[in-house]
Amino acid sequence: MIETPQKLIEDRKAQTVLNLLTEIGEMMINSGAHTARIVRNLERIAIGLGYNCELVLTYTGIVISVYKQNKFKAHTLAKTIKSKGLNFETISEISILSWDVFENKISIDEIKSKLKQIKARKVYTNLQLYTLVPLASVALCMLFDGDALQALIVYFSTLFGFFVRRSMMLKHYNHKVAFYIGATISTLFIHFIGVFCAIQVKEALVVSILYLIPGAVMINSFIDYLEGYYESGTARIIYSLMLILMVSFGFFTSAMIFDLPQVQTLNVFDFSDLQKQIRQLFEPQGLAVEVAKFIFGGITSLGFALMFNTPKRALWTVFILGAFGYLFKFLLNAEFDVNLTLSIFIASCFVGISGMYFAHRAHTPPIIFMIPAVINMIPGLLSYEFMMGMIDWISGKNGQKPAVEEVIQTLSYGIVTLFILFALAFGVAFPVVVFKSYSVKGKDLNVLLKKLFVRNNE
Structure with a gap:
């Protein structure tokens, strides 16, 4: 059966869209986006271009199928992805681009031009x-x-x-x-x-x-x-x-x-x-201790934000969340004797929820400044004690085996470190998942949070 010119044009366009989505997906994986964000952005772009898409994503590869109405006539492409990195500017710009495609129906040539600019941009x-x-x-x-x-x-x-x-x-x-x-x-x-x-x-x-x-x-x-x-x-x-x-x-x-x-x-x-x-x-003495924790907590978050290529417009949010988050954790643990793991979990949840609220102000996906904002709560001292204990075991100082108490203490450092890392990660991830159905761009989330705050005050 001879294909009509119209059919050839449609197939060529579908293949172009497929290649474009694959390129964008690869950019997002390479830049450190989590899977749900990649899926949402690619689906949004596909819909904006008049297509449906099916996705299979792993950390090392991507499989995409695009089609109009009939799934059995889909175009499919698989690609292996090896390089890994962190570039929050790229994630942010692609998120903005996806909304532009979805709402304004910009052309494929415009999308390619903007992607070229995103790739060339040095934050x-x-x-x-x-x-x-x-x-x-x-x-x-x-x-x-x-x-x-x-x-x-x-x-x-x-x-x-x-x-x-x-x-x-x-x-x-x-x-x-x-x-x-x-x-x-x-x-x-x-x-x-x-x-x-x-x-x-x-x-x-x-x-x-x-x-x-x-x-x-x-x-x-x-x-x-x-x-x-x-x-x-x-x-x-x-x-x-x-x-x-x-x-x-x-x-x-x-x-x-x-x-x-x-x-x-x-x-x-x-x-x-x-x-x-x-x-x-x-x-520092007295109140200067809290002030120092606040300032250094913010500076730590800013340093990691630079390392992650966080957009400049989001840096003020990173500093605020990092400073208040660390101070909150410090006060809970030092002043109110709250367990360290629980203190970090509560503080990271605070950063996560606050980050969702501030997201539209920086025009940036919330996770982009949540992650550097909580890095200052990493359990450095506990992980250090765990590593030093392991080194003592391996080196076998004085030709003696470690005492049972030392073994238990070292293992406890390692276990607590893991629990704190899990609490830190879960505290940030939980608000992102809970509020994912609310559009930060449309400010629905801010309306929801304001209603919650008013209800609590009443």
Whole structure:
């Protein structure tokens, strides 16, 4: 049977739409969008172009079918996706583009032009990233009661590790190897300064690798689980656990090197007294403690927002949510003796719900500033104690097996760390899933929240 010219034109257009949707889906997966958001955006664009679509998404591939009315005449395309990253600017711009297609029915050529602009857009310069991102680790160090000297050390350790890891990822080296090398470099630098200058660097080591923790991937995995995308959620959680394992191995490598007796002889200076004086001079007292937690909590979130390429228009929201979220968690735990895990869960829920409310003001999907806003609540000290306990087991100091009490204590650190990470991720994911049926763009969510607040006040 000879196909009519009209049929050939329709088939060609369907194939063009299919290729376009596949390209957009690949961009969103590469940029760190959770599965439900990818599905919503692709379906919205397909409808705007006059098509229905069926999607099968995993963390490493995408299968899309498009059709007009008859499913049995669908055009289908499958594509493997290998590269992974985080670019919240891309996610935000594609979300805006999807609404533009849906409401204004813009042409395919216009969509391609806008996608080209999105791909070419550079949110922050290399100088901005390498200068400002390490401030997140500096602020974390101060949140964990470190001193100004350790904060300075952490700045440079993060700068070196972040530079190497980012350079390797841009050159498409294996991500797990890049994370391992980044963690090794950061911790080696801190250990070296600690031995060379005879200063205490515990707090610096606690935060030295937190910039490498894949918090965004873990939160996305929880959202996928809650939305019913179990394959994608499982793949994300396995990927994040592999990255954490490589980061831990980098920490272990550095610790084992500087545990050697020969390395301990590298001590040249003794700045221990200077460190004590600096700690006493800059230690906050009274209300200044809460003010410091507020400011450093916001700065930490801003640093991670830059690392995730968060849109500039959303940075003010990130700072506010990060600052208030961390202060809320601190007050619950320190002032009201609420369990740490529960405090973090409540604070992350607060950030999640508040983020939904503020989303339309920044014209940005809420998850884009929720994730950097809660990163400052990562249980750094507990994870550090767990890793140090594991290192003591493996190194077998003094040729003795660890005592039962030490084993139990180390395992408890690890279990509590996992529960806190789950609480953190679930606290952010829960509001996103609960309020997903309310359009932030149409401000329906804001009306709902106002009704709830009025009802509670009455």
